[in-house]
Amino acid sequence: MRFSILRKPLIHGDKSLAQVTNDVARPLEAGPTTLWWSAFIISVAVLILGVVAVTYEIMTGIGTWGLNKTVGWAFDITNFVFWVGIGHAGTLISAILFLFRQRWRTSINRSAEAMTIIAVMCAGIFPLIHLGRPWLFFWIAPYPNLRGSLWVNFRSPLLWDFFAISTYFTISLVFWYIGLIPDMATLRDRARSKIKKVVYRLMSFGWNGSTRTWQRYEVVYLLLAALATPLVLSVHSIVSMDFATSVIPGWHSTIFPPYFVAGAVFSGFAMVLTLMIIARKVLRYEEYITIDHIEKMCKIVLVTGGIVALSYGIEMFMAWYSVNEYERFVFINRALGPYAWAFWIMVACNVAIPQLLWIKKLRRSLVTVFIISIFINIGMWFERFVIIVTSLHRDFLPSSWVMYKPTIIEIATLAGSFGLFFTLFLLFARFIPFIAMGEVKGVLNYGRNTKKSVSLSTKTD
C-alpha cells in the first residue's frame, strides 16, 4: 500500500514476519559467544581501571588532575561535552527521522537510542566528579532547605544544563522503553525457561497486541518524537551556553548553539556508524542494517560535517572581522600556538577526511566508512578539547599563561568512561532485541497488495 514495487526494499532477503522474529531473537536465545565474552571482559577491565581512577580522585581531591588556576575546565568537561554529543545521533534517528518519515530508521533506532542513553550516563559522570565533593550533587536541585531557603540561581546555564540533561535522559529512556514493550512481549511468548518468562512478563507490561492499545501507542510514540525533537536541539544548545554566556574570548560567541548541535549530530552519527558496522557483522544483521543504511548515515555525516566546517570558518572570520584583539589572539593562538597540533588534528579529522564521503564508492565501502568514523570520533573529541583548553590557557594576564597537561588519572577516567560505554552496550546487545522487531515488521513488503501499491505509489511516495 505504501511502497512502490519500483523502490528498493529497506530490508533485504524478502523476509516473512516470523523470519524477522527469529533473526532478531537468535542472538538473545543462543548463548553468549566467545567473541562477546572477550569484548565484555576487556570492557569491564577498562571500566574497573576508570573506577579505580575516580575513587582515587574522590578520596584525594581534584588536585590529582592537571587543572590549575588558569585552566579550570579541561579533560572532564571535554569528556562531558563529547559524550553528550554522542548521544544526539540516537535521538535524531528515533525522533527526528521518525517525524520525517524515514522508514529506514527502523533497523537502527533501537540500538542508536540505547547508545544515546548509555552515552548520557557516561556524560553525567564528569560534571559529578568535577564537583570535587560529588556527594553534595543534590545541591543543584531547587529544594527547600535550612539555609534560608537559599535557592539555586535560575539565571545560570550550568543549572539549565542540569535540567536539560536530566530531562533528556528521562525522556530518552521512556521513549526507548515504550518502543521496547511490544518486543518484550514477543520474547515473552517465545521464552522456554520459567525465569525468562517471568522476567519478560514483568518487562512487557501485559502487552497483547490489541489494536486499541496499538492506536494509543502510536499516538504516544508520535508525541514523544515531537517532544524529543526540540529537546535534543535544546540539550546541546544549553551545553554550548555553558561557554557562550561567559566573557572568555573563544567562548563568547552567538554561533555556539547551532554549531554545537551540528557537531553533536556529526560525532553521534560517527559513533553509530562505528558501532553498526561491527554489530551488523557480529550479530549477522547484514540484511537488516544494509549498505544503504550505512550510506544514508554517511550522507547525514556529510551534511552535519559541512555545518561544522562552516562554523569553524565563521568563527575564524568573526575573530578577524570583529576587530577585537583578544578574540583575534585566541584564534591565532589556537591555530599557531602551543596547542596547534590539537587544532590541526581537529581540522584534519572533522573537515578534511569526511570529504571523502562525497565519493559514492567510498560511502558504500564498509572498511573506509569505519576508518572515517573513527577519525571523526577522534576529531570531535579534539574539537571540544581545543575550544575549552586553548580559550583558557592564555588568559588576559600573560603572567598567568600556562600549559595544561592531563594526568594519568584523567586519562584513566576517560578510558574508564569508554569501558562503561562498551560494557553497557554489550549487555544491551546480549539481553535486549538489537533491532525493533515490531517496527521492522511494519516496513516489510510482506503481505501487502503490490498491485494496489503501484496505483497509489505516485501519490503517497
Next chain:
Amino acid sequence: MDRPFIIGVFTNEHDILGAVEETRSSGYDIYDVYTPYAVHGLDEAMGLKPSRLTYVCFLFALLGLLTAIITQFWIGSIDWPLNVGGKPFNSLPAYLPVAFELTVLFGGLGVVFVMLLRSKLYPGKKERSFHPGVTDDRFVLVIEVTDAVMDEEVVRPLWENHSVEEVKRIVEMA
C-alpha cells in the same frame, strides 16, 4: 461468567484489513484485533475513535510550563531576590530554558503514564492472549459471542474470502 469468543487467525496485513472491513459491513461487532505490529488503517477500519491522548499531553505540558515559570518567578523575585551581576530579578528570558525542559518532561511523562493507565498496562501484568502467535506473525480478529445464533460457521464464509487460516471458538473463564 464465562465469555465465549470466536477468533479468526490471519497471516498478513492485507487479509486482516479486508476481513475487518467485511465483518463490520456485514453487521458484526468486532471485539478487538490483535496484530504483531501497528497496522496502518486498521483503527479506522475497526471504526475506533481517534485517541484523545494529544490533549492529555498538551495539558501536562502546560502544567510543566506553569510550574516552571511560577516556581522560578517565586524563587527569583519573591522568596529570595538575588542580585546576579545587576540583572533584573524577574528576567523571563533566563527562565525560558528551564521552563522549556519542564514542559517537555511533564508532557512526555504525563502522556506515557496516562497511556499505560488507559490501556491497563503495568509491569508484571498477565497478558490476555487469544492466540500465542500474535506477537510473532499472526493477525487475530476476535468477535464476542453475544447471542445463541452466533457461531463459527456464521462468520467462516465471510473470513474465508480473506484466506483465514483458522477459525475457532474460545471461552474465557471468568
